[in-house]
Amino acid sequence: MTDITVEYFLKQDSFTGYCLQSNPDDIAVWETYIREHPENRVVIEQAKTLFFQGRYLVMAEKWKPAAVAAMQQYLYNNRIVEMPERKRTAGIFRWVAAAVIVLVLAGVWWISRQQSFEEEDRLAHHHPAAKPVFLFDRTGRQRQMVELQDGSFVLLDSGAVLRVDSAFGVMERRLFLSGTAWFKVKKDVEHPFRVVTGKYQTTALGTAFRIHTESGYRTVKVELEEGKVAVHRQTGNGYELITTLSQAQSIALHDANTTIPVRETFSIHQLKAWKASEIVFRDAPLAEVLEQLQLYYDVTITVEDKGLLSQTFNGKFNNDQLSAVLDMVCFSINRQYRFTDNNHVLIY
Amino acid sequence: MDLSPSSLKNENDYWNSFRDGNEAAFLFLYESYFTLLFTWGCKWTNGDAYRVKDVLHDFFIYLWEKKANLSENINLKNYLLTAFKRRLLHDIAVSHQSATDLHPDMGDVEAAQHEISEAEDFVSQFEIIKQAMNLLSPAQREVIELRYLHNMSIEEIAERKQTTHRTVYNLVHRALVTLRKEARKKNFLLLW
Numbered sequence: 001m002t003d004i005t006v007e008y009f010l011k012q013d014s015f016t017g018y019c020l021q022s023n024p025d026d027i028a029v030w031e032t033y034i035r036e037h038p039e040n041r042v043v044i045e046q047a048k049t050l051f052f053q054g055r056y057l058v059m060a061e062k063w064k065p066a067a068v069a070a071m072q073q074y075l076y077n078n079r080i081v082e083m084p085e086r087k088r089t090a091g092i093f094r095w096v097a098a099a100v101i102v103l104v105l106a107g108v109w110w111i112s113r114q115q116s117f118e119e120e121d122r123l124a125h126h127h128p129a130a131k132p133v134f135l136f137d138r139t140g141r142q143r144q145m146v147e148l149q150d151g152s153f154v155l156l157d158s159g160a161v162l163r164v165d166s167a168f169g170v171m172e173r174r175l176f177l178s179g180t181a182w183f184k185v186k187k188d189v190e191h192p193f194r195v196v197t198g199k200y201q202t203t204a205l206g207t208a209f210r211i212h213t214e215s216g217y218r219t220v221k222v223e224l225e226e227g228k229v230a231v232h233r234q235t236g237n238g239y240e241l242i243t244t245l246s247q248a249q250s251i252a253l254h255d256a257n258t259t260i261p262v263r264e265t266f267s268i269h270q271l272k273a274w275k276a277s278e279i280v281f282r283d284a285p286l287a288e289v290l291e292q293l294q295l296y297y298d299v300t301i302t303v304e305d306k307g308l309l310s311q312t313f314n315g316k317f318n319n320d321q322l323s324a325v326l327d328m329v330c331f332s333i334n335r336q337y338r339f340t341d342n343n344h345v346l347i348y
Numbered sequence: 349m350d351l352s353p354s355s356l357k358n359e360n361d362y363w364n365s366f367r368d369g370n371e372a373a374f375l376f377l378y379e380s381y382f383t384l385l386f387t388w389g390c391k392w393t394n395g396d397a398y399r400v401k402d403v404l405h406d407f408f409i410y411l412w413e414k415k416a417n418l419s420e421n422i423n424l425k426n427y428l429l430t431a432f433k434r435r436l437l438h439d440i441a442v443s444h445q446s447a448t449d450l451h452p453d454m455g456d457v458e459a460a461q462h463e464i465s466e467a468e469d470f471v472s473q474f475e476i477i478k479q480a481m482n483l484l485s486p487a488q489r490e491v492i493e494l495r496y497l498h499n500m501s502i503e504e505i506a507e508r509k510q511t512t513h514r515t516v517y518n519l520v521h522r523a524l525v526t527l528r529k530e531a532r533k534k535n536f537l538l539l540w
Contacts, residue, residue: 007524011517013501020395020499050527051496052395053387053477058497059397060386067401068379074409075371167401171498174398190498 004040009047019051021238063167070134070166136162138179142280145292148173151186152193153295155275178217182210182275184295185227199234200242200253209245210271223250223266272298279317279325286311289329290347297322304348308333363424367415374415378408384425384474385432391470392436403439407432429467480530488523491516 009015017026034041136146138160146154146162150169156162160179168174173193185193187206195202198217202209207227213220222231224245231251232239243251243263250266275296281289287309290301299322303309311333317325322345326337330347337347359380365373382404389400411418484492494500500508506516 006528007521010496010524011520016496016499022499050477050531052390053473054481054492054527055496056387056390056395056397057383057474057477057481058493059390060383062497063386063397063401064379064382067382067405068375070405071375071378071408074405075375075412165398166405 004043006043006047006050009044010051015047016051019048059171062170066166066168066170073134134164134166136160136164143278145295148175150188150191150193153184155182155295157181177211178213180210180212182208182225182271184208201232201234201239202229203232204229210274218255219252221250221252223271224248225268225271273319276317276322277319279315279320281313281315283312283314285309286313286329286333289313293322293325293329297325299343299345301345301347304346305335308335308347359424360421363422364420366412367418367420369415374408374412381428383478384471385428387474388429388467388470389432389436392433393440399439400436403436404432407435410435425471426464426467429470430463433463433467476531477527480527483526483530484523488519488526491519492523495520 014023014026014029017023018030021027030044034044136144136154136156138144138156138158141158143155143157143160146156148154148164148168150173152173154162154175157180160177160181162181163176165174165176169191171191173188173191174196175194176196178197183193183195183204185204185207189205193204193207195204195211197211197213197220200217200220202211202222204227207229208225209227209229210223210225211220212223222229222245224247226247228244228246230244231242231253233242233253242253242261245251245263248265248268249263251261251263253261279292279296281292284292286303290303290309293299294301313329313332315325315328315332317328326345326347330337333347335347337345340346359377362373362377362380366377385404386397386400389404390397393399481489491505494505494508495502502513502516502520506513509516
């Protein structure tokens with residue numbers, strides 16, 4: 001080959017896998033090439049430099065809007081927390097003085113709220129995607145079903161903390177979890193759905209699974225209800241594949257264990273029971289109630305009278321059969337239901 | 349308004365306005381410096397992009413919380429680059445050793461001369477590649493993104509864009525030639 005240029009390397013499909021050290025075959029190909037053509041080492045280094053610099057730059061520009069929105073969110077949250085704290089310092093003054101100070105502070109608070117609202121409007125205009133929710137914290141609270149912006153659902157058990165990456169959905173859908181949660185993932189092949197638990201990462205396409213973590217990620221358990229997931233472990237800055245799970249398989253990862261973890265089969269029935277072990281609705285619109293029941297009980301529910309969907313419903317269920325739950329719901333909206341087949345319910 | 353850091357005539361005005369507590373000025377600086385600092389961070393972490401993004405977020409929150417103690421007259425670019433790099437390396441050290449006896453306020457340490465020139469070299473490289481990327485046509489830029497960010501093969505891109513292998517190949521080829529020429533012209537590749 002006479003014309004060895006930077007472009008020559010960058011045009012090879014396998015060169016990307018070599019640069020990212022992501023594909024063992026690609027790495028082998030290019031390491032052999034470098035051994036056999038030491039004279040081209042400099043050009044290869046230049047190609048790698050161009051590859052990485054361009055990649056990081058493009059990545060930065062993709063992530064920037066979400067990062068700025070996250071910073072806005074921080075400023076917004078911080079404003080609300082900061083103000084009442086200042087009020088508390090007024091307590092050290094005598095009563096009369098304290099009353100005046102509180103009054104004055106209340107005025108300042110009002111003015112700064114006004115300003116911040118105006119500022120928010122302006123910023124919201126500048127960044128249309130402002131104010132997303134990034135953190136769901138169920139510490140000391142009941143379990144909660146959450147819908148993510150991609151249409152996936154997460155059932156967060158009591159005590160679970162879920163952080164949604166600020167770049168969620170830009171290139172991939174990344175979440176950080178501690179505690180226990182069940183995921184029903186919206187299918188989107190171009191944006192892999194990844195749940196990070198300490199140094200372990202579970203990747204799904206369209207699928208439903210539960211993850212359980214214990215004692216600061218020393219134990220991580222992944223149970224797959226349907227579909228397929230891959231479980232990776234972090235090594236340095238990369239990830240190595242531990243295993244892929246098929247339906248009804250689970251894997252438990254313990255930090256203390258040096259042996260290779262094995263896949264096991266588990267009872268999907270128990271997982272389903274766990275999902276239905278506690279369901280709480282508080283002033284929830286019927287549309288939301290039915291959507292959640294479909295997830296808890298793996299059924300499709302149709303309503304004849306769509307006008308009912310905006311009615312609200314209150315109720316709490318523990319380990320109840322679907323029929324018991326539907327009895328309650330239908331009673332409160334004054335309607336009947338029947339199973340049209342095993343997985344379909346009609347409310348009429 | 350042009351948001352690129354290099355074109356800001358008085359970025360120190362924004363800095364000082366931020367030090368007075370102006371949120372908009374603070375966000376403006378974050379947005380202006382995001383790409384430069386992110387790229388710089390990737391260089392020091394071997395491309396650990398999620399870490400870089402999170403530490404960058406925390407670094408700016410640190411600045412916001414310490415705004416009253418920040419100096420008025422500084423070389424902003426050098427300060428941000430050196431302080432952010434230290435914070436990143438500190439973050440990596442902590443997560444690898446889980447030790448807490450490392451220096452907690454990395455941002456306040458005066459930057460050494462070699463760190464400053466390292467940062468300055470990086471900024472000039474960054475500006476070159478940014479300019480080069482701006483020379484690409486929208487179609488060229490799109491194939492470059494699909495190819496090198498999403499790691500798609502020429503075949504996959506052709507299928508997705510419903511076009512021929514040849515068209516994609518030519519777009520990639522022309523984009524790469526443009527990038528390489530621009531980089532070579534500015535001696536970018538020799539600097540590295």
